[in-house]
Amino acid sequence: MEVKKLLVTGVEKLDLSINSEQIEKFLDYIDILLKWNEKVNLTAIDDPQDVVVKHFLDSISCATVIDLKPGDKVMDIGTGAGFPGIPLKILYPEIELSLLDSRNKRINFLKSLSRELDLDNIEFIHGRAEDYGQNPEYRENFDYVFARAVAALNILNEYTIPFLKHRGSFISQKGSEVKKEVAEALSSIEILGAEFYDIIPIELPYTAAERNLVIINKVRETPKHYPRQAGVPKQDPISG
Numbered sequence: 001m002e003v004k005k006l007l008v009t010g011v012e013k014l015d016l017s018i019n020s021e022q023i024e025k026f027l028d029y030i031d032i033l034l035k036w037n038e039k040v041n042l043t044a045i046d047d048p049q050d051v052v053v054k055h056f057l058d059s060i061s062c063a064t065v066i067d068l069k070p071g072d073k074v075m076d077i078g079t080g081a082g083f084p085g086i087p088l089k090i091l092y093p094e095i096e097l098s099l100l101d102s103r104n105k106r107i108n109f110l111k112s113l114s115r116e117l118d119l120d121n122i123e124f125i126h127g128r129a130e131d132y133g134q135n136p137e138y139r140e141n142f143d144y145v146f147a148r149a150v151a152a153l154n155i156l157n158e159y160t161i162p163f164l165k166h167r168g169s170f171i172s173q174k175g176s177e178v179k180k181e182v183a184e185a186l187s188s189i190e191i192l193g194a195e196f197y198d199i200i201p202i203e204l205p206y207t208a209a210e211r212n213l214v215i216i217n218k219v220r221e222t223p224k225h226y227p228r229q230a231g232v233p234k235q236d237p238i239s240g
């Protein structure tokens, strides 16, 4: 199927809507991503149709379980080439998006991409989730946090939950191992001041891959000593 048609019908199948300006931005995103990818390692996916399904539709599928409103503060941790943050920003231009990644080459790509796509109200942060999670400007400050393909959920919780405001949500995209990951992450969710809410299976159009969204809600302040120093959550995940 033609790339544009794949995008438009895929968005419709997810019950979301898209206008012609947004379609153009997604198509430009493909060109810019694949051009940069020849020089900077951004993604293993280099076929435009796969970019639409595995990056764009997978990213925006997050919006099927939440109601993103103008002014919502959204953090994407380990955003890489902008997933899921940038596709969500294209579809919901009035959110305030922060993109964080520990690799500066990826942050530079995102700055250039955002200029070319004319996206505003995006903050670019080069650094580690563990460091910024202790920074009072960012801690307990976001309505939604996303982090796709960054770590197992018990590790990811320590990267993400400290950023959430009271009643904010961490939406985690997971594959077929979701139940096992959630079971292993329940104690970290509780310790970090959140509550497991639900696992929602997603039918991602044009693929048989199993996709799920895990919803975790912040209910208390995160204890001050979390997140621990950079590297520690991965070496020694919270268990219980």
Ligand SMILES: C[S@@+](CC[C@H](N)C(=O)[O-])C[C@H]1O[C@@H](n2cnc3c(N)ncnc32)[C@H](O)[C@@H]1O
Pocket: 077, 078, 079, 080, 081, 082, 083, 084, 100, 101, 102, 103, 106, 127, 128, 129, 130, 147, 148, 149, 150, 159
């Ligand atoms: C496999 S990539 C996934 C990128 C993107 N989220 C996606 O789904 O395509 C993981 C990204 O997380 C970043 N990352 C891993 N651990 C991190 C940490 N502790 N703090 C900030 N970024 C991190 C890496 O630099 C990398 O860009």
